[in-house]
Amino acid sequence: MAISTFVPQIWEARLLEHLDKALVYGNLVNRDYEGDIRNQGDTVKINQIGDITVNNYTKGSNITYESVDGTPTTLTIDQAKYFAFKVEDIDQVQANVNLVDGAMARASYALRDVVDKHIAAHYTDVTNTIGDDTTPESITSANKAYEALVDLRTALDEKNVQSTGRFVVVPPAFYAYMLKDSRFVAAGTSKTDSVLANGFIGQAAGFDIYQSNNVPNTEGTLYKVMAGTRQGISYAQQILSTEALRLEGTFSDAVRGQLVYGSVTVQPNALAVLTCNLR
Structure with a gap:
């Protein structure tokens, strides 16, 4: 790829396409405020409206109006990452595939891991x-894995979390137990036979189930399995720039880009976390 054919908007679109396909946690958040950020350090004020009281009405009596006031939460774009790589002319000529296009795809997958770990830390x-961490749930069989999902469902139900659009993200060892449970396999489709690009593996206990190697763990074995809805966490990202340049002192084209992003928990009650031991 010659620099003369490098169109930043096209390559930014490719980068975002690869990134969005690869994200697991990043696709389980709301991105309602993404259009409001431009640079690292930008902030967005998110107002959370409190509950409205329902009162008894007596005919002929005056009604009382309560003030509606939003509790502000700040979404700060406080993360900045970059990638930079070069392709020598001789490699470009001899390669059977477009090295730059492939490298851009790998850059997006690398960014995916960084972004997903950042979002997962909101547990x-x-x-x-x-x-x-002191008294984790011990998952040692398919039956216990399914029961753990039911417990997460109950925890969300008790907080009046909407039942539609619920997700749970599990590590591979947890998924292995699920594959041995007919309640999970029978409830799924052909999608349960292979993990899709965004980690979706099937449905059970009212959840869309996703698998990720980025499920946080402490002590190396205690996994933090997060469940909930997309209303729990807000996330926003922006590619500040992607550009190509000719490097001095070498026969190489280089490509570099910068991604800024931030996230914040806006409705913690819309989430639940299971600490479990899978050994």
Whole structure:
């Protein structure tokens, strides 16, 4: 690929396409405020409306109006990452595939891991929990894995979390137990036979189930399995620039790009976290 054919908007679109396909946690958040950010350091104020009281009405009496006031939460674009790579002319000529296009795809997958780990770390904001590092749930069979999902469902039900659009993200060892459970396999489709690009593996206990190697774990074995809805976490990202340049002192084209992003837990009650031991 010659620099003369490099169109930043096209390559940014390719980068985002690869990134969005690869994201697991990043596709399980709301991105309602993404259009409001432009640069690292930008902030967006998100107002959360409190509950509205329902009162008894008596004919002929005056009604009382309560003030509606939003509790502000700040989404800060405080993360900045970049990638940069070069392709020597001789490699470009001899390669059977477009090295730059392939490298851009790999860059997006590398960014995916960084972004997903960042979002997954929001499990620490959740107070709706099952088990902890001292007394984790022990998942040692398919039956216990399914029961753990039911417990997560109950935890969300008790917080009046909407039942539609619920997700749970599990590590591979948890998924292995699920594959041995007929309640999971029978409820799925051909999608349960292979993990799709975004990690979706099937449905059970009212959840869309996703698999990720980025499920946080402590002590190397205690996994933090997060469930909930997309209303729990807000996320926004922006590619600041992608550009091609000719490097001095070498016969190479280079490509570099910068991604800024941020996330915040806006509705912790819309999430639940299971701490489990899979050994």
